[in-house]
Amino acid sequence: MSELQLVAEPAPLGFTPARTALIVIDMQRDFLEPGGFGETLGNDVSLLQAAVGPCARALAAARAAGMLVIHTREGHRPDLSDAPPAKIARGAPSKRIGDPGPMGRILIRGEPGHDIVSALAPLPGEVVLDKPGKGAFHQTDLAQILANAGSDTLIICGVTTEVCVHTTIREGNDRGYRCVALADACASYFPEFHRVGLEMIKAQGGIFGWVSDATCFADALK
Ligand code: C5J
16 A cells, blocks of 8 residues: 555644554553552543544554554553552552452553453454553563564554653654554543643644544545
8 A cells, every 4th residue: 555644733644554553552441440540540530431432443444454553551560570669659549559459450461450441452463562661662572563564653542642642652753753643542531631732742843743533544544
């Protein structure tokens, strides 16, 4: 497939599907469902539901186009050996990382809460990347996977806009990728942070990326 045009801000972006990856960030029960990490921090997790439908739309379009699809999950080893003490100790959550909760231990790999929500379950053959930090490049093999695939453009969606989505886009931009956030397929516990987070990406002529949405992405691939 040759170069396609994506409607985006601050400017349209040409992209080649064979050199583009869709990265779905942390659409896990721990962030989206009651009783998980997000709720222990005092958040209204229902606010993240808005991103599920648009993420599904983006996934369907990318899959139909045969694009590289990557799902990330934030979480830690059961023995917490990869969890920085400063991360575990942070704030005053109702439960800390590793504590037992209704969906198993909070933010621990292999527990039910660590799973991706069923509506966005990875298909066999799709990359599922476990990351201990906020960014998808930190302590993962994402850079190698993208290099092997010849990717130059990253279409990014998931949660939360101003934390794991932003960290991944900022580092992806520094590593030379053209990074696009799909606005409606991202969400935050803080609607204002979501709005301003998207503004930050595309300000100053696209200081570290582009902003589009799931419908524009799907339309570009039709
Ligand atoms: C957070 C994330 N918010 N996936 N993680 O801690 O954005």
